[in-house]
Amino acid sequence: xxxxxxxxxxxxxxxxxxxxxxxxxxxxxxxxxxxxxxxxxxxxxxxxxxxxxxxxxxxxxxxxxxxxxxxxxxxxxxxxxxxxxxxxxxxxxxxxxxxxxxxxxxxxxxxxxxxxxxxxxxxxxxxxxxxxxxxxxxxxxxxxxxxxxxxxxxxxxxxxxxxx
Amino acid sequence: xxxxxxxxxxxxxxxxxxxxxxxxxxxxxxxxxxxxxxxxxxxxxxxxxxxxxxxxxxxxxxxxxxxxxxxxxxxxxxxxxxxxxxxxxxxxxxxxxxxxxxxxxxxxxxxxxxxxxxxxxxxxxxxxxxxxxxxxxxxxxxxxxxxxxxxxxxxxxxxxxxxxxxxxxxxxxxxxxxxxxxxxxxxxxxxxxxx
Numbered sequence: 563x564x565x566x567x568x569x570x571x572x573x574x575x576x577x578x579x580x581x582x583x584x585x586x587x588x589x590x591x592x593x594x595x596x597x598x599x600x601x602x603x604x605x606x607x608x609x610x611x612x613x614x615x616x617x618x619x620x621x622x623x624x625x626x627x628x629x630x631x632x633x634x635x636x637x638x639x640x641x642x643x644x645x646x647x648x649x650x651x652x653x654x655x656x657x658x659x660x661x662x663x664x665x666x667x668x669x670x671x672x673x674x675x676x677x678x679x680x681x682x683x684x685x686x687x688x689x690x691x692x693x694x695x696x697x698x699x700x701x702x703x704x705x706x707x708x709x710x711x712x713x714x715x716x717x718x719x720x721x722x723x724x725x726x
Numbered sequence: 727x728x729x730x731x732x733x734x735x736x737x738x739x740x741x742x743x744x745x746x747x748x749x750x751x752x753x754x755x756x757x758x759x760x761x762x763x764x765x766x767x768x769x770x771x772x773x774x775x776x777x778x779x780x781x782x783x784x785x786x787x788x789x790x791x792x793x794x795x796x797x798x799x800x801x802x803x804x805x806x807x808x809x810x811x812x813x814x815x816x817x818x819x820x821x822x823x824x825x826x827x828x829x830x831x832x833x834x835x836x837x838x839x840x841x842x843x844x845x846x847x848x849x850x851x852x853x854x855x856x857x858x859x860x861x862x863x864x865x866x867x868x869x870x871x872x873x874x875x876x877x878x879x880x881x882x883x884x885x886x887x888x889x890x891x892x893x894x895x896x897x898x899x900x901x902x903x904x905x906x907x908x909x910x911x912x913x914x915x916x917x918x919x920x921x
Contacts, residue, residue, distance in 0.1 A: 573896075573897065576896075652900045653881050653907050654878065654881065656908065657878070657881075657911060660908060660911065665915060665919075672875055672878070676878040679879075680878075680879065680882040683753050683882055684886070687757065687886065690757065700754045704753050
């Protein structure tokens, strides 16, 4: 694999699917925190903001720690790789909704955190495809996604302490 | 990952430890499947998913027995259902996913899909083994905490396999992996919890 793929432009639907996924996970989380009927809507908004900011940080740090992709494809390559990777949030959001609404489980955090970690790993695979180097591509986004998922879990734990 | 070198087209498959390959499946499943799904025999690949689901269902049975919702004699039967789901269920799921992926231009065979799906449950096997240890050792209820989490972690490898099967189409792969994940989750709930 001496030659590497070039970053295809990110299909327009991907960011929307990602935002809907973060919104869904945020809304499901908020259902547990507050019985108010507005809580899921607020949670959806917070989920979108938190997810977008977290992904933004992840992209900036990946661009610093995966210089090969940055040099070859620029920030556009980083955006395309992480955008494609975080499409993986969708299955987790759908399964979280099924578990919550169908089975009545309270396990949204497990789905959200596993989704972020898996998305990071998927982003790493995309970065490797763009010539990021196997080790840097495998470890950097996975580790950053671990921090992102920990931040998501911590934010939820802190929200539970708020007098809502 | 198996190594830090750039892969070459003519590179012979390297022997890697089973545990290392399973951990690599959690970090970079696409590459592991690219290297090993073509070379491993289907029964071995399905043994991975079979063991993963056996351990998952066994934990579920132990949890249910602990809270008095299942007789001790039924524990082995539920574990057996897990083995059947991990072998036959995963094989059928892989075949259906392969059939649905055909219109999207993938070049992989049905046999490759079965092998990839079987190996794809490596993360679930790791979570299953850890969960069973905690279940038996500390008497924790681990079916959801470890079993379902393992099932979720398997979505990454399934997505990677489906991406290969659909010729690199991320959107279709995300939808198909959602359906596959949901099918296994609902099947587990139906078989073990009675829906």
